[in-house]
Amino acid sequence: MTGRGSATNSASEALAESHPDTVRNRIKADWLAGLSPFRLLALGCALVLIGAYVKILRDLTLIVGGTEQLTTIVLVALGAGLVAAPLLSERVAVPIGGVAAVAGLLLYFSVAGIDPGMLVPMLDTLLADFLTLADGMELMRVMEAQTLAIAYAPAPAFLTWYLALRGRYGAAVVPAGLALVFLVLTGDAMMTPTLVGALAGTGVVAFGELARRDAGFESVDVLTVVLVTMIVCSLFVPFVPGGSNGSSLIHGIGAGTLEGSIAGSPDRSAIGGSVELSPEVRFTIESEVPSYWRTAVYNRFTGDEWVRTGEMRPYEEPLDPPPASGTSRVTQTVTVESPVEVMPTAAAPLSVEGDMAAYTEVSDQGQLYPSVTLREDDRYTVESAIVDPSSRSLARAGTDYPDSIERRYLQQPDSQSGAFSDRVDAVVEGAKTPFEKAQLIESHLRNSKSYSLSVDRPDGDAASAFLLEMDEGYCVHFATTMVMMLREEGIPARYATGYTEGQQVRSDSWVVRGTDAHAWPEVYFPEVGWVTFEPTPAGERDDVHQDRVDQARQNGNPNVDTDESEPDDPDPDEQDPGSDDPDEQDPGADDPDEQDPANESPPSEPDTNSSDTGTTTGGGGSGGDSGGSIPVPSRDQLILGGLIAVGLAAAAHRTGVDRALVRTARLYWQRPTGDPTTDAERAFRRLEILLGRRYRSRRPAESPRAYLAALDSEAALDDRVYDVAIARERATYGSGVDPAAATDARKAVDELVRRYGPIGGRDE
Amino acid sequence: MTGIDSTGLEEEEPAHDSGAIEALPVEEAASLCAAVERNVAEVIVGNEDVIRSVVTTMLARGHVLIEDVPGVGKTMLTRAIARSIDCEFSRVQFTPDLLPSDITGVNVFNQQTRDFEFQPGPVFGNVVLADEINRAPPKAQSALLEAMEESQVTVDGETRPLPTPFTVIATQNAVEPNQTYELPLAELDRFMTKLSLGYPDPEEETTLLGRAAAHHPIEELDPVADRRDVLRARETVAETTVQEPVREYAARLAAYTRDHAEIGVSPRGTIALVRAAMAHAVAEGRGYVTPEDVQLVAPETLAHRISSGAAGHRDTPGAELVADALSTVPVE
Numbered sequence A: 001m002t003g004r005g006s007a008t009n010s011a012s013e014a015l016a017e018s019h020p021d022t023v024r025n026r027i028k029a030d031w032l033a034g035l036s037p038f039r040l041l042a043l044g045c046a047l048v049l050i051g052a053y054v055k056i057l058r059d060l061t062l063i064v065g066g067t068e069q070l071t072t073i074v075l076v077a078l079g080a081g082l083v084a085a086p087l088l089s090e091r092v093a094v095p096i097g098g099v100a101a102v103a104g105l106l107l108y109f110s111v112a113g114i115d116p117g118m119l120v121p122m123l124d125t126l127l128a129d130f131l132t133l134a135d136g137m138e139l140m141r142v143m144e145a146q147t148l149a150i151a152y153a154p155a156p157a158f159l160t161w162y163l164a165l166r167g168r169y170g171a172a173v174v175p176a177g178l179a180l181v182f183l184v185l186t187g188d189a190m191m192t193p194t195l196v197g198a199l200a201g202t203g204v205v206a207f208g209e210l211a212r213r214d215a216g217f218e219s220v221d222v223l224t225v226v227l228v229t230m231i232v233c234s235l236f237v238p239f240v241p242g243g244s245n246g247s248s249l250i251h252g253i254g255a256g257t258l259e260g261s262i263a264g265s266p267d268r269s270a271i272g273g274s275v276e277l278s279p280e281v282r283f284t285i286e287s288e289v290p291s292y293w294r295t296a297v298y299n300r301f302t303g304d305e306w307v308r309t310g311e312m313r314p315y316e317e318p319l320d321p322p323p324a325s326g327t328s329r330v331t332q333t334v335t336v337e338s339p340v341e342v343m344p345t346a347a348a349p350l351s352v353e354g355d356m357a358a359y360t361e362v363s364d365q366g367q368l369y370p371s372v373t374l375r376e377d378d379r380y381t382v383e384s385a386i387v388d389p390s391s392r393s394l395a396r397a398g399t400d401y402p403d404s405i406e407r408r409y410l411q412q413p414d415s416q417s418g419a420f421s422d423r424v425d426a427v428v429e430g431a432k433t434p435f436e437k438a439q440l441i442e443s444h445l446r447n448s449k450s451y452s453l454s455v456d457r458p459d460g461d462a463a464s465a466f467l468l469e470m471d472e473g474y475c476v477h478f479a480t481t482m483v484m485m486l487r488e489e490g491i492p493a494r495y496a497t498g499y500t501e502g503q504q505v506r507s508d509s510w511v512v513r514g515t516d517a518h519a520w521p522e523v524y525f526p527e528v529g530w531v532t533f534e535p536t537p538a539g540e541r542d543d544v545h546q547d548r549v550d551q552a553r554q555n556g557n558p559n560v561d562t563d564e565s566e567p568d569d570p571d572p573d574e575q576d577p578g579s580d581d582p583d584e585q586d587p588g589a590d591d592p593d594e595q596d597p598a599n600e601s602p603p604s605e606p607d608t609n610s611s612d613t614g615t616t617t618g619g620g621g622s623g624g625d626s627g628g629s630i631p632v633p634s635r636d637q638l639i640l641g642g643l644i645a646v647g648l649a650a651a652a653h654r655t656g657v658d659r660a661l662v663r664t665a666r667l668y669w670q671r672p673t674g675d676p677t678t679d680a681e682r683a684f685r686r687l688e689i690l691l692g693r694r695y696r697s698r699r700p701a702e703s704p705r706a707y708l709a710a711l712d713s714e715a716a717l718d719d720r721v722y723d724v725a726i727a728r729e730r731a732t733y734g735s736g737v738d739p740a741a742a743t744d745a746r747k748a749v750d751e752l753v754r755r756y757g758p759i760g761g762r763d764e
Numbered sequence B: 001m002t003g004i005d006s007t008g009l010e011e012e013e014p015a016h017d018s019g020a021i022e023a024l025p026v027e028e029a030a031s032l033c034a035a036v037e038r039n040v041a042e043v044i045v046g047n048e049d050v051i052r053s054v055v056t057t058m059l060a061r062g063h064v065l066i067e068d069v070p071g072v073g074k075t076m077l078t079r080a081i082a083r084s085i086d087c088e089f090s091r092v093q094f095t096p097d098l099l100p101s102d103i104t105g106v107n108v109f110n111q112q113t114r115d116f117e118f119q120p121g122p123v124f125g126n127v128v129l130a131d132e133i134n135r136a137p138p139k140a141q142s143a144l145l146e147a148m149e150e151s152q153v154t155v156d157g158e159t160r161p162l163p164t165p166f167t168v169i170a171t172q173n174a175v176e177p178n179q180t181y182e183l184p185l186a187e188l189d190r191f192m193t194k195l196s197l198g199y200p201d202p203e204e205e206t207t208l209l210g211r212a213a214a215h216h217p218i219e220e221l222d223p224v225a226d227r228r229d230v231l232r233a234r235e236t237v238a239e240t241t242v243q244e245p246v247r248e249y250a251a252r253l254a255a256y257t258r259d260h261a262e263i264g265v266s267p268r269g270t271i272a273l274v275r276a277a278m279a280h281a282v283a284e285g286r287g288y289v290t291p292e293d294v295q296l297v298a299p300e301t302l303a304h305r306i307s308s309g310a311a312g313h314r315d316t317p318g319a320e321l322v323a324d325a326l327s328t329v330p331v332e
Helices: A002-018 A022-033 A037-064 A067-087 A090-111 A123-134 A145-152 A154-165 A169-186 A191-213 A217-236 A258-263 A354-359 A391-396 A403-409 A418-427 A434-448 A462-468 A475-488 A538-554 A623-628 A635-655 A657-668 A676-694 A704-714 A719-733 A739-756 B026-041 B048-059 B074-084 B100-104 B138-150 B202-214 B227-238 B244-260 B267-283 B291-305 B315-328
Strands: A268-270 A281-286 A293-298 A305-307 A327-336 A349-353 A360-362 A368-370 A379-387 A493-499 A503-506 A509-513 A517-525 A529-532 B004-006 B064-068 B089-093 B105-110 B115-120 B127-131 B152-155 B158-161 B167-173 B193-195
Touching: A037 A067, A037 A145, A037 A154, A037 A169, A037 A191, A067 A090, A067 A145, A067 A154, A090 A145, A090 A154, A154 A169, A169 A191, A191 A217, A217 A635, A349 A354, A354 A360, A354 A379, A379 A529, A391 A434, A403 A493, A418 A434, A418 A462, A418 A475, A434 A475, A434 A517, A462 A475, A475 A493, A475 A517, A635 A657, A657 A676, A676 A704, A676 A719, A676 A739, A704 A719, A704 B291, A719 A739, A719 B244, B026 B048, B026 B074, B026 B227, B026 B267, B048 B064, B048 B074, B048 B167, B048 B193, B048 B227, B048 B267, B048 B291, B064 B074, B074 B089, B074 B127, B074 B167, B100 B105, B100 B138, B100 B152, B105 B152, B115 B158, B138 B152, B138 B167, B193 B291, B227 B267, B244 B267, B244 B291, B244 B315, B267 B291, B291 B315
Parallel strands: B064 B167, B064 B193, B089 B127, B127 B167
Antiparallel strands: A268 A305, A281 A327, A281 A509, A293 A493, A327 A379, A349 A379, A360 A368, A493 A517, A503 A509, A517 A529, B004 B089, B105 B115, B152 B158
């Protein structure tokens, strides 16, 4: 802080040299007196801009922790800006902001275990890191996200606020704007905060400019047009990479399918609502033993989706085997039957053989991913080490977890509630070892919840919602909840997705379909490794999924079977539609009311909801029920409509179209007022507009009669024109006009407008 | 040299029944105007506008100043109008030696009654032609102007009302400006309208010659109305509606002249403007004044009241300024 003090002194000396006294006085005067409405708006926008990128960081800290520190440090930065604005010159304050930014980064590197002293020689590595980030790797996938968020936040906030307060609006946008752009490039920024930030940045510059020019409020119309255009365009052109919610789930496999939501994206996996199952065959796997075919592993939970942190690295050498002593090696040969972007293997994969090795990447979690889309008839062979520990070895495993495991697999979102923790404690009460706890949790979920593919997307934290509120769900909910419950108990666990073993067609061959898509928890045991648990009620799940396959076969879907997988002896019942009501086959289509414990519907209630084909519902949950209701525009649509209306109005005001429109509207529409004077005057005004469009407008100093006479000398006017003029003259200048004459005048103009008006009028 | 032409001024009393005079319906007043104008047009060729203006000024209780070269029919016009409405016509020829009493009249000692008897001057007429008013010195001019303003004359301490209607039609010679007593602006202001006849075009002059060569047509002119009709028509004018927008318009015109000239239109001028417009509206058969009425009468009622300040440059700026005002001030 002494450094800052001396800097202030030298700055004031510099000022005193060039402009004795006046500069500082002027700055103070600006600062105190310049609180015009536009300046307030510009400052407000600056705060919103800061708020936009801080909000993104805050959302991040809600998951990884550190929300309070982030809020505190941003508030401190804003306070510093407020204090610095009247005291420090820009030559001092801007470097301070820069130093703060660098210090923040150094802090991050020190926490991340990188020696700051090594930074200079490592500059290219550092640069590469940042380029990687900017290339779309989200902060959320960086291990020390919390530190980075806190280190990243204060400097732009300070600089932007400081510059805005000093009236340097253009420059003020830069720091916070850059911060926001960086978050956009990393893919952390969601649509809304990005848009709000961009609008606020525009607002800072525009309002700042208006404040400087002391402009009137009517000049806001241009700004309104610009802002509304930005908002509206953003809705049609998603400029945030991966920012529009949900679209990142679409990776070759359709959104809204269970498979799409759990096996679609390698980076993240969202917890959704109702899903459908695709019965198409995905893989044929030749393996000596069946297994869950794992395609992805996630470690970080945000409350509504799973994220895989860490970098992908190319597969170069066989992976480390699990620490367990008694693992068996299994070689699987996978034939792809339809295009996919995943690489199912039995856990834990060790090596890839053949050409495929060159196209394989390995995640931080030890899962294999293809770097290309796999096409039909692509084949690869993987060797896996299957961990099959005895219950005894698991019970003995203890809690001596390696640091790297604890760091990655114990994260919990800040959004998790206390009630969740209480419930978990109740479930695992009495259990001593992690294994016992895991078993208790597994059986609790299996027994207390039932399986259904048609559920509403859980609100808020998915794990809490499923444990505390929901009665049914599918594998995603079961697996997520189990992982979070284990973490709550301090047991490292992670979320894995992939496929169940599939249909056995030969002793060593398995056909895997879309319906086999699955998600399950893996729990870490020291000296053993990752062990798969299964909280999803197996029987119910199999029934649902098999029904879907049978139904698809019945419908003649060509991709349901391979040559081998067709049933040798088709069940005659299934061939007979009459005896097999498809609705009854479909437990997933249960009435949504069943979710409500207060309303226990009998299972025999006729089912109106064919939700096996229902797609993901965004939380409304009304699914197919809303068939008969009148479509009501949603709140968003109303807001959008309102915005567009405001923008159009402002544009119209700017271009004068509104006045022309009002004139035209007045021309066509005259409501009798009951006052003959007013009626006659309005009729004449309409007549004047009509004549103005057809010939020329009346000059201000021209009397109406002289005007009509002038027009008449050019082109003979309709006689009714004079009638109207005289009626109006009586009304305006005389002692009044009788109602009949006023009505006649109005009707005469109606007729004239119909005949000669701009719309539908015929020119002669 | 006192050219007093007192064509029968015996009936002294003016009809004191003005309170009981009932206004003519607008249509009748309009047809009266039209009849008078038609009648006058029998002897005056062309100049319909001027005839209309003289008639309407009379109905608006104003006085007319006609400035022109000699011999274009100023006197003829005045006499024709007086004759058409069956009113007393008298004439004062203004000369440099004209005395005020030559206008107002004098008390003459009557030997028989051994008493002073008032011998009324030519001002005691309904239509008084004050010919070449700028040839008389200011003293004589002011005697007439006072009579115009107050509709009464005071001779030897006795005030005598003038007959009604009482309209002075003064003429002013535009030639020989060096031998004249130019009327001061303050006195010009008392004339409601200032007109100019101008030369007839060749066609009109041919017609004129055809009529005038044979006999004096004015002798054959028959009255088309009587004095009472004129008084009733005046009431009609007085009752004409002038709505707020028109009053505003007149006021804005006056304000415009005040803004753009050293001396603009006085409030008396504005009143004259509106009254002339009222009369014009009646002549058009309307019971209300429109801005067109104001516009039509504005040049003749306003131009002569405007001065750019420098003496001798009155007329041109006035007419131009009024034209400017009319093309600038917006009409509601």
